[in-house]
Amino acid sequence: MQNKTVLAAILVIISPVIFALVVYPDSFSLSWNQGRGGFLFATAFVAAELIGVRMQISKMRLFAIIPLAGLVFAYLIGLEYGLRDYIAGSAKQYDVNLIHSWNWMWDFVVMGAFVTASVAILFGKKWIRIAPAGPIFLCGSAIILSLDAFFPYDTLGPLQYVVPYLVEVNVGIINFFDLGTAIARDNLMFLRGEHGSMALQVFWPSAGVHSVIIYSLVMMAFLLKMNIPRRRKAMFFAIGIAGTIGVNMIRIFSLSIFVLKVSANPVKFEEFHGIAGEIMFLPWLFAYLFLVMAIETKRIKKISA
Structure with a gap:
């Protein structure tokens, strides 16, 4: 009890x-x-x-x-x-x-x-x-x-370093699927879609760099308490990093699609921008931790049996 x-x-x-x-x-x-x-x-x-x-x-x-x-x-x-x-x-x-x-x-x-x-x-x-x-x-x-x-914004150089690469990948996806006109220049995206044009300047928080840091801290603490081999800990950590980066790419992509397909109105964009990050990252973090715990619990039961 x-x-x-x-x-x-x-x-x-x-x-x-x-x-x-x-x-x-x-x-x-x-x-x-x-x-x-x-x-x-x-x-x-x-x-x-x-x-x-x-x-x-x-x-x-x-x-x-x-x-x-x-x-x-x-x-x-x-x-x-x-x-x-x-x-x-x-x-x-x-x-x-x-x-x-x-x-x-x-x-x-x-x-x-x-x-x-x-x-x-x-x-x-x-x-x-x-x-x-x-x-x-x-x-x-x-x-x-x-x-x-x-x-x-971009005053903290090390955290801003990866942003241009994420912007380039996002623009490449948009152009590959012909979803609109997209041009990348450093951390700037120039978008033109069905409802007009907009220039987006992407900084490290908007790119989700902060979520990678928070994920790393939480995941390291979570894995520390789990009695599993180090290789499995490293594997779970690496998969989670890749998943968190993937979620961040989805966020940048969804913001771009909003401009290209939904609205180029700055006010409406800011409303969507305000929730598009955490509403994706936090459920992902919680779900991934739950998944790791479920996998390891099942593995330990098999070993015990």
Whole structure:
């Protein structure tokens, strides 16, 4: 029978997300730097990793994380009473370039710190092998948002390096299938389709480079806790990298098709652009982790039999 304290711990850890979802539902945009949509997937990671845990948790440890949850509640409420304005106002002091990423970064910093501290209190040093995915996903998202806030667009050279190659591949696919007129020049795409023309400048977040970084962090933590041969770990990691790049290519391609076949209206394009990335990457990440776990569980059962 499932340990009741584990179930209670899960409820405490995800309670701030449930509160925000009920009180501020409009803030759960799936755009990676415009909302709390990532909280939902972090919640799924936490629940998936802790539901099967049979380790006993003392009530003292459980009670110790309740005040931490209270602090997150206070933060979320405080945002509506001047804290968000204070955070936005401090951006100039720290030479922040992208205010949206700066604002949402703090949500992920607070939530990441809370979840990390909670699982560390509950499981001690063993937390990294018991429930690493949720904390690493949240902290990784905070790091990526900070990079975008301080080094926007193409100012962070190493992350921008691969973008022209992705643009070239995308343009090649469009021209090969004669879906419209597409020209690539460095990180620029010139598109002309059924509804007009548009020039798209692709930067590393839009190309999904951030998703490769987040995938790598989460997958390494996930594989660390799995007792499987190193070769299989390397294989799963490499397949996941290829799949994540593939998802990013689909994203760039879908944005191009939107311009070529649906609308070249900048406002409509931005609405689609805002959700086209995370709505593909996050389900892919969760589904791939689930698939790896299912494959290895089945393999271990066969070996045991």
